[in-house]
Amino acid sequence: MTLAQFLQNMLNGISIGSVYAIFALGYTLVFSILGIINFAHGAVFTLGAYFTYSLAVGQFGINGLLSGLNLGLNVPFAVALLIGALAAGLVGVLLERLAFKPLRTRGGDSLLALVSSLGVALVIVNAIQYLVGAEIYTFPSGVFGDIKPALMFQLFGQTVVVRTVQIIIFTVCIVILAVLGYLINFTRLGKALQAVAENQTTASLLGISVDRMILATFFLSGFLGGVAGTLVGTSFGIAGPYFGVTYGLKGLAVIVLGGLGSIPGAVLGGLFIGLAEAFVPPDYSAYKEAVAFAFLFIVLLVRPQGLLGRSLIQKV
Amino acid sequence: MALLELKNICVNYGAIQAVRGLDLEVHSGEVVTLIGANGAGKSTTLRAISRLLKVREGSIHFEGRDITGQAPASVVRMGIAQSPEGRQVLARLSVLDNLELGAFVRKDRAAIKSDISRMFQLFPRLEERKQQSAGTLSGGEQQMLAIARAMMSRPKLLMLDEPSLGLAPLIIREIFAIIRNLNAEGTTILLVEQNARLAMQHSHRTYVLDAGQMTFTGSSQELLSDERVLHAYLGG
């Protein structure tokens, strides 16, 4: 492998890996607070992508209830991303109220939460298909405004390509990680979330409303899922209602690899898997999806607790 | 009017009746002690007041308002704080974070800061360890932190569940001196203690619980010299 190829793979890997990281953090937050995996997280990811698409592009295809519709809102991408993510956050809140809370208050087994979140995921996927069909939606190249689609530079006579969307993805992810880190470690809300993650009874004796903190967690989780869905959608297109399923599974690989419940673990795991995929030779790219799980398998043999062990919400 | 009034409350754990028809009153400005053998239902009573447990029957009023159906967080906001049995510090958070979270229901940032320095004056060992995670403190230090944290909400009613548990005699005296001081400054206190004699010496009134029911109540002074109480609870 030449240096240029190496650099190219690194750039590709870090860009997609940073999306995996923020997506996986959505699982991590919920796991830290409730000790359960939200299997509808992949569906929220998908919804986020469609939300942003509707706002920024809004041109629908030939299938589904909305066929032929052109919303024509043409909301600037940054605003659409934000609104799409906020909407995904609200879906997260609804999810908690519909799929998780009813079981929790009845003292149901956490396995039931798994099943009910899978159920909600199916409903979301089917609703999307009903509305906009199963076709592929891509963001037009001009969605970021009038900027060059890629930067190219030469390295020892070979070309390295940095797509604009990769730079945008990376920047958005870094900003989100920084804000999330600040929120959790340095704000009243973050401290309260850590308290609830550690001991719900003690937290409520301090006047912290556990119920509200759970809602906040699902909102943050949905927001992260929505941003991730949009970013992947702009980079590779929205591959249809089942778009989030593969990413949902990959996200699970990321959190198990990084260590369940660990925020730094999710970030590390995301980058790790992103890079691992990027270095899969082009001839084998059909097997890219298997790479995440192969890595997971190997790491778990050596470190069953994941790269950064099991620690609930902690300092980033 | 009583600050806190329990009327005929019953609390169960599944089929186990832990508290059976308890009446209890705490008046503004008092220190009230709750004593009784292991398993008598003392902690259960405090948990019910903090709304951590459902009350099957009866009612709890605070400042004349019925709080029987309230959520735990809202009774803290109304002015009831508890330092629970077995300390329950947030082990992964720092000492300072624990204290700041104690003031979670308050918004007066400047006053919170000065209250934290006051806690550090009361418990100098906590100040030396303020950046340390609370789980690394010794048992006694964690107890101090739990008490200080409960005080951080500036409660009208402070409930302490066995504050002397696991502490050295010298520290126990300090804790009781602090309780006396807090009370002199206007905090009403409901105290659960194994160390019955000391607690009664530092309180106005005492309730004696047995198997979830009240057996004796009266001024601490009188009960301290009551033959039956002396015999059963004071080892006399």
Ligand SMILES: Nc1ncnc2c1ncn2[C@@H]1O[C@H](COP(=O)(O)OP(=O)(O)OP(=O)(O)O)[C@@H](O)[C@H]1O
């Ligand atoms: N979580 C629980 N589940 C079932 N039973 C419980 C639970 N907690 C307490 N009990 C029972 O309720 C009764 C009262 O317990 P409680 O903790 O209130 O006693 P206590 O007076 O505080 O005792 P101690 O002095 O030992 O702390 C006991 O019989 C105890 O076994």
Ligand SMILES: [Mg+2]
């Ligand atoms: Mg007890």
